[in-house]
Amino acid sequence: FSEKLAQDHIISWSNEGDLVYDCFSGSGTTAKMAHLQKRNWIGSEISKEYCELSEKRLAPYLAQTQLF
DSSP: OOHHHHHHHHHHHOOTTOEEEETTOTTSHHHHHHHHTTOEEEEOOOOHHHHHHHHHHHHHHHHTTOOO
């Protein structure tokens, strides 16, 4: 679903630092938008293909916050 929709709901229903849980995480849209809005997040997905897609999609955003 749309990133804008996920972002609007995350901003409306949580504060920075809160935990956002998506029990059907699919391609990781909610996780991506939660990360960009400075929320912690957990996603669950049973499909290996979607887990791999989500991991690939989120990698650039997660790499920006890692310390080396």
